[in-house]
Amino acid sequence: MSFRWLTLVTLLVSTGWMLSCRKPGFSGTKSPMDPHFRENGPWFEGWYTRIVDHAGQRDFAVIVGSFVRQGVKFSDSPLEGYVALVIHDRKTGKTETLEGFPEKTELQASGEPVTKNPDDKSKANFRWQADSFGSMTQDSIDLKFPSGDVFKAQFSSTRPIFPDQPWVGPEGLAAKLPFIWSHWFIYSLASDTSYQFSKGSTQITGRAVSHMEKNYGSGFPSSWIWLHAISENGANRLSLAGGPAPVSLIQPEVWSAIFKTEKIDWVFLPGIKNLTVTRDIKPCDGEFQITILNPLKKLEIKAKGLPSDFVGIATAAPQGWVKAGAHENYNAHIEIDAYELNLLGQQTLIQHVSADNSVLEFGGTHRCPTMKL
DSSP states (O other): OOSOOOOOOTHHHHTTOOTTOOOTTOOOSOOTTSOOOOSBSSEEEEEEEEEEETTTTEEEEEEEEEEEOTTOBGGGOOOEEEEEEEEEETTTOOEEEEEEOOSOOEEEETTEEOOSOOOTTSOOOEEEEETTTEEEESSEEEEEOTTSOEEEEEEOOOOOSSTTOTTOOTTGGGGGOTTOOEEEEEEEEEEEEEEEEEETTEEEEEEEEEEEEEEEESSOOSEEEEEEEEOGGGSSEEEEEEEEOOOSSOOOEEEEEEEEOSSOEEEEOTTOTTOEEEEEEEGGGTEEEEEEEOSSEEEEEEEEOOGGGEEEEEEEETTEEEEEEEEEEEEEEEEEEEEEEOTTOOEEEEEEEEEEEEEEEEEETTSOTTOOO
16 A cells, blocks of 8 residues: 555664553543644645455455645644545456545544544544545445445454554554654554445445554655555465655664464564565566565565556655555565574575465655656
């Protein structure tokens, strides 16, 4: 999806913070999935949900967002919006994108206008609304596009990265560092879902599994990569993102990966000592490879998608929404190899996963400059 990126820096470990510590002075009754508040723009909130129906051989991705322009107060802003529906037919390999840019949206947390930041430990309770398009909450999606296409979904469960600490996302506690200006939070790696899609005389209903995440901050980083793969019923799940850290001065490249199967429960966060990352990015070829290594584990990932299969998704910048700020491929093929290492450096393959119909995204300056979408 376009709304995702890494914001973890190596200060996570050097600060000595533990995942269980709380930031004093935080108030509210909400989750990190809920909208955040900043007095003045630029500021945006964006939610991305990928609905995967393996039995029906189709995927959907829904993106909704609101934006406060630079120099405008949050309370005075019309909260200019973005809404997109990506429709991927696995049988034909075709991907269709519907987009809209509503002039005004509304954001609510616990049924009230947003005036403060969330309290991480409480349940999500938010609503995004655009009168001309519809709404989204943590439990449902109800959208209608000018084309007449209608998409609805209902979510009945959540599977966070850390089940015992569901408020902790792929940034860890770096989400609280005040100098980081772009954030990524994963709400659920695999939620049970029912959906309804109408296009002209065609009516489709189905059961699916959904990946749900959000992003918020002053805008998108200068560049990033995002990968997502999920197997039937969410048994195997991969989420990965990385790029230059969104900080004002030195911008080290940082990566995070979540890989969960029936055998494996691995979470790699930047800032952990002895973590080594090597990667190769070829956006014009639709190829990306990465190896993440620590003294005991190694994760190798190779992703490839045909250049002709990419679609453009809007992203946020201080001046507003940028069309095709990210290039996404919903026909990507991903190979994953997970190894365990012994003290001598010898590796043993623990699991190999091959995933078709996955998502590969190149964002910002990592986009192919000759790809016009």
